Structure formats: structure tokens, C-alpha cells
Amino acid sequence: MAMSQIKEESAPAASAEFESAVSVKNITKNYGDVEALRDMSLEFPRGQLTSLLGPSGCGKTTLLKIIAGLLEPTSGTVEVGGKEVTDPGPDRAFVFQDFALLPWASVIRNVAFGLEMRGVAASEREAIAEKYIKDVGLAGFENAYPHELSGGMRQRVGLARALSVDADVLLMDEPFSAVDEQTRRKFQEDLLALVQNENKTFLFVTHSIEEAVYVSDQIAILLPRPSRVSEIIRPSSFRNKGVDNIRRDPEYLDIVDEIWASLRSYVE
Amino acid sequence: MILFGYRLPGMSSLLVWGLLWEIVGQSGLTFFVPPLSEVTATLFSIIGTAAFQKALFETAYAFLVGVASAILIGIPVGILMGKSRLLDELLLPWVNVFLSAPLTALVPVLMVLFGFGMKSIIITTALFAIWIIILNSRAGVRQINRSLVEMAHSFGASPVDAFFKIYFWAALPEILGGVRIGIIRAVKGVIIGQLLISIVGFGALFELYSANFLMGHFWAVLIVLFALAFTISEFLAYLERRVAYYAAKR
16 A cells, blocks of 8 residues: 555654654543543654644644643643643744734734734834735735735735744644635645745644645644544655646655545544 | 705705704794794803803713713623623623613612712713613623634733733724713713702703793703714714724624
């Protein structure tokens, strides 16, 4: 099987070569009697993009919010940069599925919000915000309001806000699921460039198999009931072949098929 | 509105009703409705008198203090009820009871508790205004997008930051709507207070003029009162329009 081959090739490399930016150790999360996560452990290599992929109800967003410090685990620990964390901190920035922009604030104030909360002076934070607004391709929209922007542009604002606080770890909760297909493809290409150019660790929650395989250095497949990491896949051969060639690379297609084969039985 | 190709300015309908009033008044159909021109003349003649200005001052004072207390207590209580399940469970039944209760019937109780003076009038005014302000502030907070709260938390906002930079702004359209309706109710409250508790201010003037069949004076004071209430209400409606751009898109 192609899948086992991939795993054999990549598994030793993962443990030997990479330093973890985030490590999750024995996380359990219960909501009353419902077990959302059971004894989950996972390593996220520094400077790479790891996807959490799985059917709905597998706890991938719960895990991401625990790492963000927005939810408290019932037991277990999260370490970021070797230090245990329990609350949100400046080492992590979150990109929300529904963008979570302040509708009463202009683009520049939204992008600068994280810096404002850290007490950065107004002129300084606006200069930083302007730079990132330009970086995400929204130059000229600094004084626009969220409702004047398309869904894709709003998520660029959300991304600029997360980038502007210069956190080591970017937590992205299905960031492209609320934008249209063509915008989503452009986002995926831009995300690959971002991972290349920024020295940051990306944690990416998605329910799209193609998206996960396209953007990830490492894919963690989560299965529900009880929620667990069923396997970790590290695509090896197509990452440096250029954005236009990935979708017809045989390994890409094989991995997509294999993941679907293992998830199929969990989809009603 | 556009009529016969002309764009009519706002409130043009008032002209029609004013004209009708004048006709009915001139026809001498009933002593209760003197012509509008006579009412207007009376208005200008009494507006400078000491009695009128004293009444205006007494009414404005009770109204402003009552409304200010209703706003300053109502908004924080409403926001806290929206944020805290416990407070909500404790207070919501009372808020709903008082919102729909005939508050006029409570005025004698207030008189027993707080005496026959300005204090009781102010409390009556505040009681007319506060419930809808609480209820609307609560509704504004409850509809807040959860992910905005998470966003603020994840970027390190303190509880104070979250209150002033997220909750207050997110609830502002509802809060302003509540304050506007509360103020309109407070106008009723202050006049009822002045009629029932102690005969002062505009309430005293209404009492005096209607008892002596001075209908021109009566209508003149009513017009002043309506104009004041309308101006305040329109100012708040203007503030509401200022935040309307995000009210529908939160």
C-alpha cells in the first residue's frame, strides 16, 4: 500500500530531525459525560505546517482551542516552546473560522487590535498594521469597514491581525471554509508561501482532505468516538515541485485517496 | 415622499394636520380645541412668564435626574445580566413584571416610601424608563458573537478591555434603542409624578389650565412638552443611525 510506504519513509525522520514548537501531552477533555478528547498526544514541528484533519465531531477544533488556551483541558498539558501554557499568550495567535472582526472598527484598527491589547502606542501599532495590511494584499483598504469587504478580504484582515502580533505559533481554525472555492485556492497558495517565508509554526484545522494534503508538511488524522490520533502522514516528494504541480503529483493523489479510504466509514 | 413629482420635505404631514386643527378650531365646533393660531400666540405669550419657566425648570430637573439615574443604573445592570446567568435568573422576572406593570398604580406606594417631594417624582420618572433600558442592554449583550469574545481573550484582553472594547460596542445599537424608548416613557413618568405626587412643574400647569378651561394654554404646554420629547428622541435616533452600519452585521 502506498500509505504504509509513506509512513515508513517519513516516521523516523519526524522524530529525529525536527524540534517541536508545540507539544500536546495526554490531553483529555470531557464535557460532562461526553468525552471530546481522550489521552491525546501530538508533536508539532517548528517552522512547519501541521494539519488536524478528521470528520466533524473528532475534536480537532477543541484541540486547537485547548492549545490556544481558550479551553481548559480536563487533564494533560500543552507545551509551547518547551514551556507549559494554560492561558492565551503572546507566543500564539489565532485565526478564526468566522473571521471574528470588530464590525464597528476599520480594517487598520482590527489588524492593530492584538497590538492594542498589548499596550503598543497608537502610532507604532498603526505602522505595523499598515505593513501587514500591505503584505496580505489589502493596501488601500485601511479605512474600510469589515462589512464593505468580501469574505476572502475579511479573512485576510484576520490573517493580518494574527501576523501583526508576531507570534511564533499561528493557530488556524478552518480559516478558508467560509470563503468561495477560487479564493480558497489562492489562499492555499499564499499560505504555502507564508510557511516558506515566515519562520513560524502553523497549526491548521480543516475538514477538506485535498486542502490538508496540499498545504501540510504533516497531517494528523483524528478519528472520533473516542477521539484519537489515528495516524500521522508526512508527504515527502511534492512539496518543492511548485504550487502548480502539486495537485497532479502521484503522491498527492495517493495520499488523498488513502485518507478518504480511512475516513469513509466515519462519515454518515 | 414624492407627490405629483415633488419631493416633500420630512414631516410635511404636520402641515396638513395643523391646517385641519386650525379649521376645526375656527369653526367653533368645541371649546376643547381652540384654533392652532390662538394656541401658538398663547404659547409665545406664556413662554416668557416666570410661572412657565419655573415649571419648565422643575420638570426638566426631575426628568434629567430621573433619566440619568435610569441610564447609569440600567445599562450596567443589563450588561451584567447578559453576561451572568445567575444575575439573569434572579432579576429577569422582576424586570419583566415592572416593564408591563401599570406603574401609575405604584405611585401612591412611592409617596408613602419617599414622601411628597421631588424625590418621589424623580424615582417615578426613573422607574418608567429603567426597565426597557435594562432589557435592551441585556439583549444587546446576549446576541454578541461568541467568537468576538474568544478573539479578545486570545489576544490577551483584560476583563476591563473586553467590557469597554467588545461588550459595550457590540451592545450599543440595542442600548441606544432602549434609552430612546426609555426616555419617551420617562416623559410620561415625570408628568404622572407631577400630577399625582405633588402638583408642581408642567403637571401643575396642566392641572391649572384644564381646571380653568384655559384650553389654549393647555395645548401650548402640551406642544412644548411634545417638542422637547421629540427633539431628545430624534437626537437618540440620530445616534442609532450612526451605529446602524454595523448593527445588522454583527
